[in-house]
Amino acid sequence: MSTCTDRSQLLDRDEILSHLAENSLAVDRLYVHREVNSTNLCLLEKNIDAQQLSGAVCVAEMQSAGRGRCDRIWVATPYCNVMLSASWHFELPAARLAGLSLAAAVSTIRALQDYGVGNVGLKWPNDIVWQEKKLGGLLVETRSAGQQSTLAIVGLGINVRLAEDDAALIDQPWVDLAAIIGVVDRNRLVAFIITRLHEMFREFATMGFAPFQPEWERLDVFANRWVCLQQGEHTIEGQVLGVDANGGLRVIDSLGIVKTFYTGDISLRPAT
Numbered sequence: 001m002s003t004c005t006d007r008s009q010l011l012d013r014d015e016i017l018s019h020l021a022e023n024s025l026a027v028d029r030l031y032v033h034r035e036v037n038s039t040n041l042c043l044l045e046k047n048i049d050a051q052q053l054s055g056a057v058c059v060a061e062m063q064s065a066g067r068g069r070c071d072r073i074w075v076a077t078p079y080c081n082v083m084l085s086a087s088w089h090f091e092l093p094a095a096r097l098a099g100l101s102l103a104a105a106v107s108t109i110r111a112l113q114d115y116g117v118g119n120v121g122l123k124w125p126n127d128i129v130w131q132e133k134k135l136g137g138l139l140v141e142t143r144s145a146g147q148q149s150t151l152a153i154v155g156l157g158i159n160v161r162l163a164e165d166d167a168a169l170i171d172q173p174w175v176d177l178a179a180i181i182g183v184v185d186r187n188r189l190v191a192f193i194i195t196r197l198h199e200m201f202r203e204f205a206t207m208g209f210a211p212f213q214p215e216w217e218r219l220d221v222f223a224n225r226w227v228c229l230q231q232g233e234h235t236i237e238g239q240v241l242g243v244d245a246n247g248g249l250r251v252i253d254s255l256g257i258v259k260t261f262y263t264g265d266i267s268l269r270p271a272t
Helices: 013-018 040-042 098-116 177-181 186-206 210-219
Strands: 030-036 057-063 083-090 120-123 127-130 133-144 150-158 226-231 234-243 247-252 258-263 266-270
Touching: 013 186, 030 040, 040 057, 040 083, 040 127, 040 133, 098 120, 098 127, 098 133, 098 150, 098 186, 098 210, 120 210, 127 177, 133 234, 150 186, 150 210, 186 210, 226 247, 234 258
Parallel strands: 030 057
Antiparallel strands: 057 083, 083 150, 120 127, 127 133, 133 150, 226 234, 226 266, 234 247, 247 258
């Protein structure tokens, strides 16, 4: 694994906080580390209750056990990228958090747009893409925090700058911010992401996925296109109709039958 040769701009807690509002929950709940096993575990292993973890953020330069969806290894050159997890305590059961990962993807796109990154889209369920190349991704974990409450942790990774030997380990088209916009102030970008995630958490707590659904569908790079979904040994082709109120992907096949798919080990690609 490579590391960035230029470490002149390390992730810095004070620098991140300088870009956040003074009343941000992250002001006293922001953890910045050189290395962790994973940023999600960094928060889950805190010996504090779920309500105190609400609004907490862990950012790291390097993960020794970072994982993406379906437990795939997350490839990221240390000291070059954004690896972040943010937690929120919801007074809702886990079943009411359907669509949270899609809402988090929308909020991440908003943060990238705030930074000046244009033409960014989404690939179901939670990939962030630029010109159909993967720029980042998200993973949501939940833990029961009582009979009717849940602790949710959104973990995300953004490719800011990938070294060539690390990029060679990625088995799909990819892109990094360095190729799109050049030099990136990671501390400022992290602050923008935190701000947008916290806004999303508050809105989702009262309104669910509904306010984010239209924007998600506008950002969907496969909207109205024919796609191939691979789920285990099964392959299904159809036209994307959008997502439902729970974030499930709606597809109509050649027979006119509408099917809805939910997150799991599903591969989505354009139909040939």
